[in-house]
Amino acid sequence: MSPATRVTPLAAVLLTGDELLDGRVRDTNGAYLSRSLIERGFRVRAVVVAPDDRATIAGHLKRLLADAPRVLVVSGGLGTTHDDVTMAAVAQAAGLELREHPEAWQAVLEQVCAVAARRGIDVEPLLEQARKQALLPVGATPLAPAGVAPGAVLTVDGTTIVVLPGVPRELEAMWPPVLERLAAVAQAEPPRVRLLRLYGVGEMQVVPVLEAARHDLLDVAVTASVGEITLRLAAPSGAAATRQMVRLVEALSAALPVYSSDGRTVDELVADTLRAAGATVAVAESCTGGLLGGRLTTLPGSSDYFLGGVVAYADSVKTGLLRVPQEQLDAHGAVSPQVAGSMAHGVRSLTGATYGLSTTGIAGPAGGTTDKPVGLVYIGCAGPQGERVAEHRIGGDRQTVRRWTVTAALHLLRRCLEA
Amino acid sequence: MSPATRVTPLAAVLLTGDELLDGRVRDTNGAYLSRSLIERGFRVRAVVVAPDDRATIAGHLKRLLADAPRVLVVSGGLGTTHDDVTMAAVAQAAGLELREHPEAWQAVLEQVCAVAARRGIDVEPLLEQARKQALLPVGATPLAPAGVAPGAVLTVDGTTIVVLPGVPRELEAMWPPVLERLAAVAQAEPPRVRLLRLYGVGEMQVVPVLEAARHDLLDVAVTASVGEITLRLAAPSGAAATRQMVRLVEALSAALPVYSSDGRTVDELVADTLRAAGATVAVAESCTGGLLGGRLTTLPGSSDYFLGGVVAYADSVKTGLLRVPQEQLDAHGAVSPQVAGSMAHGVRSLTGATYGLSTTGIAGPAGGTTDKPVGLVYIGCAGPQGERVAEHRIGGDRQTVRRWTVTAALHLLRRCLEA
Numbered sequence: 052m053s054p055a056t057r058v059t060p061l062a063a064v065l066l067t068g069d070e071l072l073d074g075r076v077r078d079t080n081g082a083y084l085s086r087s088l089i090e091r092g093f094r095v096r097a098v099v100v101a102p103d104d105r106a107t108i109a110g111h112l113k114r115l116l117a118d119a120p121r122v123l124v125v126s127g128g129l130g131t132t133h134d135d136v137t138m139a140a141v142a143q144a145a146g147l148e149l150r151e152h153p154e155a156w157q158a159v160l161e162q163v164c165a166v167a168a169r170r171g172i173d174v175e176p177l178l179e180q181a182r183k184q185a186l187l188p189v190g191a192t193p194l195a196p197a198g199v200a201p202g203a204v205l206t207v208d209g210t211t212i213v214v215l216p217g218v219p220r221e222l223e224a225m226w227p228p229v230l231e232r233l234a235a236v237a238q239a240e241p242p243r244v245r246l247l248r249l250y251g252v253g254e255m256q257v258v259p260v261l262e263a264a265r266h267d268l269l270d271v272a273v274t275a276s277v278g279e280i281t282l283r284l285a286a287p288s289g290a291a292a293t294r295q296m297v298r299l300v301e302a303l304s305a306a307l308p309v310y311s312s313d314g315r316t317v318d319e320l321v322a323d324t325l326r327a328a329g330a331t332v333a334v335a336e337s338c339t340g341g342l343l344g345g346r347l348t349t350l351p352g353s354s355d356y357f358l359g360g361v362v363a364y365a366d367s368v369k370t371g372l373l374r375v376p377q378e379q380l381d382a383h384g385a386v387s388p389q390v391a392g393s394m395a396h397g398v399r400s401l402t403g404a405t406y407g408l409s410t411t412g413i414a415g416p417a418g419g420t421t422d423k424p425v426g427l428v429y430i431g432c433a434g435p436q437g438e439r440v441a442e443h444r445i446g447g448d449r450q451t452v453r454r455w456t457v458t459a460a461l462h463l464l465r466r467c468l469e470a
Numbered sequence: 471m472s473p474a475t476r477v478t479p480l481a482a483v484l485l486t487g488d489e490l491l492d493g494r495v496r497d498t499n500g501a502y503l504s505r506s507l508i509e510r511g512f513r514v515r516a517v518v519v520a521p522d523d524r525a526t527i528a529g530h531l532k533r534l535l536a537d538a539p540r541v542l543v544v545s546g547g548l549g550t551t552h553d554d555v556t557m558a559a560v561a562q563a564a565g566l567e568l569r570e571h572p573e574a575w576q577a578v579l580e581q582v583c584a585v586a587a588r589r590g591i592d593v594e595p596l597l598e599q600a601r602k603q604a605l606l607p608v609g610a611t612p613l614a615p616a617g618v619a620p621g622a623v624l625t626v627d628g629t630t631i632v633v634l635p636g637v638p639r640e641l642e643a644m645w646p647p648v649l650e651r652l653a654a655v656a657q658a659e660p661p662r663v664r665l666l667r668l669y670g671v672g673e674m675q676v677v678p679v680l681e682a683a684r685h686d687l688l689d690v691a692v693t694a695s696v697g698e699i700t701l702r703l704a705a706p707s708g709a710a711a712t713r714q715m716v717r718l719v720e721a722l723s724a725a726l727p728v729y730s731s732d733g734r735t736v737d738e739l740v741a742d743t744l745r746a747a748g749a750t751v752a753v754a755e756s757c758t759g760g761l762l763g764g765r766l767t768t769l770p771g772s773s774d775y776f777l778g779g780v781v782a783y784a785d786s787v788k789t790g791l792l793r794v795p796q797e798q799l800d801a802h803g804a805v806s807p808q809v810a811g812s813m814a815h816g817v818r819s820l821t822g823a824t825y826g827l828s829t830t831g832i833a834g835p836a837g838g839t840t841d842k843p844v845g846l847v848y849i850g851c852a853g854p855q856g857e858r859v860a861e862h863r864i865g866g867d868r869q870t871v872r873r874w875t876v877t878a879a880l881h882l883l884r885r886c887l888e889a
Contacts (some may be wrong), residue, residue: 072504072514114533166674254551341755341766353759358786363778372820449768
């Protein structure tokens, strides 16, 4: 543990919901809450996911409270059905009664009437169910709902418990102002953080460089995902830590392919570069089936530089729309550097984009041969300076190959834009 | 809690990694492990995410062990860097020493030599780091690695602790055989589960139907996500529970728009129907930017029915490639039922697909007007029976609008296929 972490206030997060455990819903709240707490200077001891069972939830709450965190965020289980038991579990863990809160009831009433009006349904049967959502532990303050369910804030033995709904949109609307108040009261000091992003090396090649540079005052974390490595360097205040941070960044940048050291992702770099150059891009996708276009349009305002393109999953679309020569397909196969190049050129001239970016590969699980195994991917980029084609051999299942290909395509575009 | 759950063996999951807490990596292992345990008949009491700190991890392990679960799965932190401390924390919590295991070292050695050969780098400096990965708590049995890091299995006071690497691909290769052995020993009986999938209603409309039918012997869970509701009904063995299950399914199916009661997702239904009919589909995407094609190619073998299509993000691509009349764009705007229809027809004739499926909408955050607010989306489907266009007004942020649109497009295609 670095010196910085010893003085940081503790926090913990408890998420409730059978659907988070049995795989029906992929949770986003845990990462959202813990990241936001860390960024505001808290140390998160745990994110716990628990089933919709009052006794189990109350048990987890008591254990988390035993650490005396400054903040305990609880999310989910504030709805109207029988398995929504979170507020009752909080009351049980805190040794408090549950009672209807007039302000909470007023908020619920307004929201339910609005929902009924919008859907054109009778409000009466809804009210009966909704009344449950106005029950809070005695002494708790309601949080105005972003959907129907109000949240609650209460303090138990020095820990502020914040109860929020599980719907990510509602949670993300209600949480930030609460966090700001809590961070101000806790006088939490966010660490200074540098993110270095690397592409084209494995974690094993990063470790020796890291260990050769002194960094005992820093928190250093290494993450590998779909072909990228992210190094997160966190420094407490103080000149010595600052010097270590500067030197470590220098050492890493000198020895390794660091493509971003200002926090920007490859998506943001590509977007900024295209926009600054007044350039546009279009895609020609085979194995990624549209995911590359989907990724390029994730950022708001992407219409400034993204025109669109062609999903050429079938060969008939490759020849018909992208004008890939049939002879090329016959001679080299659809998964070949030649076809990747032709697809990139084809979509560039078809759309008039500055850059054409293509993907063709074998995502699997079937379709691989000895010569062309599952995971073999070609990515093409055609632009004003000519054409580049990159070959990749990607390990992993179908989704991994496709996601890795999308990331690799962004990096090829980044390099073409740097040229 | 239903009677079935009282006899089910307990399980718990602990995931380690700062990157899971600070938002650099979105965890998939927690949901994967808990779902697999639930499907094999265990009851999961908790999924805990903890930072890379030995004392914190050991503390969580001790608390989870205090519940005496049959199985405790621990994942992550088996790498070679300083913040990989999981095996040491397990040893600490179990009160055991850490010692190099000859079999584990042999496995690490082989993997490291293979990695070095593939990358063409010197093996010696890697070996020094990798030695750490052969250290196991005394008495533990190593699990053969799927990457470099071996896992471990040990039993502490009746709890089997399974330690796995955090890389999802490695974890998912190493876990299933261990789970099968554990489930056999625990004589866990998987509950009989029915999944009902609904589209086009909100949770509030489901609750009254649910409450009108007796289901005290069943575990019933309701999940809402991007426009769909999933009801998971789990029954213990016995004739009374079976009768309740059958009647509840009947009541729900009679009152609500259940589109799937055999477990199949809308993706699988559409795929099966297209394949059975020998039909094909092509996409014309504006606001989804390729995500619809990406989703339609998620299932292996999708080339049987998916041809590809056009990402028409810029209006120039809508007119140039999809032959959307410029007058139509001028008169109604790109986000209009007319243009959605033209896009669907355009891609159908361009590719020769049986069905053309289009999306056009305002994903936001900018671009909304009073007449056409953010979240307004039109989806078109052109097929042998003619054309359908659906209007949606979707709440939420940019990613929500886009994901919801993709799901809604699959449902429109499903309905066209049923016609």
